[in-house]
Amino acid sequence: MNALDAPTLLIANAIFNGFASFCWVLLAGLFRIAPRASWLMAGAHLCCMAAALRCEDCAPLPIEGFADLAALATVALLALALRRMLRLRQHWLDIALIGGAGALAVLWPLPGRSAPLIATSACMSLLALRATRDVVSGAGPGLARPVTVLIALPHLLLGLATGARAAVLLFAPQWTGLFQVDGAASGLLAGLWLALSGAIAISLMALLLWRLIARIQHLSHHDSMTGSLNRRAFDAELRKLQALRRRGHEHAIVLIDIDHFKRINDRLGHAAGDAALIHAVKVLRGCLRDLDLLGRLGGEEFCALLPHTPLAPAAQVAERMRAALEQRPLAWRGSETIALTASFGVAPAQGDDPLGTAGLALADRLVYRAKAEGRNRVCVADAAPVPAAAAPSFSASSSSARPAV
Ligand SMILES: Nc1nc2c(ncn2[C@@H]2O[C@H](COP(=O)(O)OP(=O)(O)OP(=O)(O)O)[C@@H](O)[C@H]2O)c(=O)[nH]1
Numbered sequence: 423m424n425a426l427d428a429p430t431l432l433i434a435n436a437i438f439n440g441f442a443s444f445c446w447v448l449l450a451g452l453f454r455i456a457p458r459a460s461w462l463m464a465g466a467h468l469c470c471m472a473a474a475l476r477c478e479d480c481a482p483l484p485i486e487g488f489a490d491l492a493a494l495a496t497v498a499l500l501a502l503a504l505r506r507m508l509r510l511r512q513h514w515l516d517i518a519l520i521g522g523a524g525a526l527a528v529l530w531p532l533p534g535r536s537a538p539l540i541a542t543s544a545c546m547s548l549l550a551l552r553a554t555r556d557v558v559s560g561a562g563p564g565l566a567r568p569v570t571v572l573i574a575l576p577h578l579l580l581g582l583a584t585g586a587r588a589a590v591l592l593f594a595p596q597w598t599g600l601f602q603v604d605g606a607a608s609g610l611l612a613g614l615w616l617a618l619s620g621a622i623a624i625s626l627m628a629l630l631l632w633r634l635i636a637r638i639q640h641l642s643h644h645d646s647m648t649g650s651l652n653r654r655a656f657d658a659e660l661r662k663l664q665a666l667r668r669r670g671h672e673h674a675i676v677l678i679d680i681d682h683f684k685r686i687n688d689r690l691g692h693a694a695g696d697a698a699l700i701h702a703v704k705v706l707r708g709c710l711r712d713l714d715l716l717g718r719l720g721g722e723e724f725c726a727l728l729p730h731t732p733l734a735p736a737a738q739v740a741e742r743m744r745a746a747l748e749q750r751p752l753a754w755r756g757s758e759t760i761a762l763t764a765s766f767g768v769a770p771a772q773g774d775d776p777l778g779t780a781g782l783a784l785a786d787r788l789v790y791r792a793k794a795e796g797r798n799r800v801c802v803a804d805a806a807p808v809p810a811a812a813a814p815s816f817s818a819s820s821s822s823a824r825p826a827v
Pocket residue numbers: 679680681682683684685687691692693694695696699720721722793797
């Protein structure tokens with residue numbers, strides 16, 4: 423048996439796809455990683471394995487055109503899995519219609535020996551090209567360009583190869599030796615099929631890996647309940663802004679503490695408290711620019727970092743947040759309304775404060791003052807920077823706080 427003859431390549435393809443299917447089953451069933459997409463991928467590789475076992479030496483064919491049907495199912499399942507992995511909202515209807523049309527051509531054969539083959543090849547080409555378009559248009563800015571190319575390229579090649587196969591069968595049937603020899607696959611087709619299934623398997627694994635890494639990174643930087651930055655990520659961002667300050671970039675710190683939050687927990691339960699925190703973050707986030715950062719410092723205390731923002735505009739942003747929170751109570755379980763207000767402390771970035779702790783301490787004192795003055799208000803520091811050493815006590819601070827705006 424020649425190592426590069428069609429039956430050998432088809433057996434290699436079947437073994438590879440069987441193994442790939444097993445790996446996706448493990449991911450879906452055991453590790454619950456992207457389960458729906460993984461099940462679809464397991465199915466796609468299984469169909470690919472069935473298509474590869476078409477060679478008469480390997481297994482008897484259950485129905486005429488079984489291999490083409492299995493190959494078509496492979497590409498349709500791949501396209502569906504890809505949409506799931508890319509989290510595209512597009513429906514599966516177009517894939518079902520194209521796949522169904524191809525399957526019909528096999529099960530209810532068109533006249534002519536090669537007509538079903540042409541139809542299934544054309545449908546596979548269409549599905550693979552749509553998958554390529556899905557990758558290019560649906561990847562979005564979140565997907566790194568090399569990853570996009572890595573995923574799109576094998577699908578594009580599959581679309582072109584199956585399209586070329588349909589065209590050759592249609593316009594130059596005398597060339598069918600390129601794809602078929604005496605009704606069995608040629609070495610070229612078998613080799614191409616093996617290379618493409620390998621490339622597609624690698625590209626989808628790469629996509630899954632990339633998504634996992636992105637998810638882990640997100641989880642390590644964000645508070646899992648509210649989606650705002652967690653304390654560690656917030657501190658890192660604050661340090662970065664403090665470093666930029668030395669190069670002349672101003673930023674402001676707005677510390678936010680929800681008022682009487684304990685009462686919500688006590689009156690309506692912890693779940694209501696959690697919902698109130700999620701709602702508050704949504705409202706606060708809506709008042710900020712894309713480049714502003716919102717972090718959860720702990721419990722019901724949040725902090726907004728406003729890059730390139732002097733104190734006066736920062737005070738206006740804080741007032742906007744305060745008013746938005748007051749005006750948008752949370753509807754809770756139909757009958758209840760949870761009114762939310764917060765106290766705000768607005769401080770400029772401090773000099774000689776690489777960690778940003780002096781700025782935070784000043785904002786914290788301003789929040790205490792807002793609480794002491796009756797809550798649901800904004801207290802703003804004096805524009806004059808406060809020396810870090812002067813920070814600890816509110817009364818000793820050189821920054822006078824005042825209700826703002
Ligand atoms: N539901 C819920 N409650 C939390 C969470 N984190 C902290 N809390 C509660 O938040 C409450 C904070 O209470 P306090 O520090 O007394 O503050 P407060 O009731 O908002 O009062 P003031 O800040 O003085 O207006 C505590 O009861 C905490 O248990 C959380 O993630 N979910």
